[in-house]
Amino acid sequence: MHRRHLTSILLCALFSSSTTYAGDVQALLFEGDLRITGDDTGNRFIVSEAENGNVSVVGRPGTTINGTPAVTFPVPALDSLRIALGAGSDSVALGGLQLPGDLVITSVDGGVQVTHTLTAISLGGRYVVDFGDGSGSMEIRAVTVGADMNLQGGRTGGIFARVFDVDTGGDLRITDTAESAFPTLTLLSGDLNIGGVIDVFSLRGNASLLVEDSLLGGVMTRSPAASMGIQIQNVVVTGDIDVVGGIDYDGLGLFDVAVQGDVRSLMGAGEDFFSMAGLTVEGSLLFDGGRGSDRLVDGGFEALGGVTLRSIEIIELP
Ligand SMILES: [Ca+2]
Secondary structure, eight states, X not given: OHHHHHHHHHHHHHTOOOOOOOOEEEEEEETTEEEEEOOSSOOEEEEEEOGGGEEEEEEOTTOEETTBSEEEEEGGGOOEEEEEXXXXXXXXXXXXXXXXXXXXXXXXXXXXXXXXXEEEEEESSOEEEEOTTSEEEEEEEEEEESSOXXXXXXXXXXXXXXXXXXXXXXXXXXXXXXXXSOOEEEEEEEEEEEEEEEEEEESSSEEEEEEEEEEEEEEEEEOOSSOEEEEEEEEXXXXXXXXXXXXXXXXXXXXXXXXXXXXXXXXXXXXXXXXEEEEEESSOEEEEOOSSOOEEEESOEEETTOEEEESOEEEEOO
């Protein structure tokens, strides 16, 4: 009971925003799925566990649900939750839910900001977000996902994701395929238990990634067109780390990281920067600075399968 109240208070606090919201949202149960459909204005609402084992959909000021302030559904009938936000700058918060199926959130508009907040959620299936043509920000905490967590960025905008205390059975995938110049993709994360790989791809933009205090199946990051900054610290990786940089400045920092597979880092052109301390690799380790003036700050690392350094100036710490 206390947890439900805390979840509601937290979600309300996270909604303190000066943006104007409006519109009517349609919510209905369809063959075990709760389907929530926004209109073309900026909608704002909360989906959370209510009293007596129900799920409630509550409109925040300016937004109604089925023409009313709130609608409640019985949880035992619920499998998956599908939210189509439509156009507009939408904001949705979800908390305290346990669903055996999937959570899918989609948006369509260009040049808008879509905000998602997830707290205390357990899914048996996948968590999928598609920001459509907009940009998106996400706050995800205390979330368990049985399969993949897939965050798809907009065609014009970027992604800002804060992901903490998250378990997934599959991959955590963040993909930004924006065609415009220099969208930014940012992942700040910690206390993760990722069964698959963290897979980050930015087609045109700059990507920055912080992962700390986590257990990962692997890491794969690609930022072919612009710059990339990656810092991984106090992390165990049971598979490989693969980093492919682009034509601009790239930086990779690995601090107190134990890798059971291989580490491969191909940084491409630009002035690139590696920094390692307390890195142990059971497989092989490859750092390739590519073209440009590249540096490695050596604070201590070893690889049982051998170390290969290419196109790089080594700076050893005392
Ligand atoms: Ca909308």
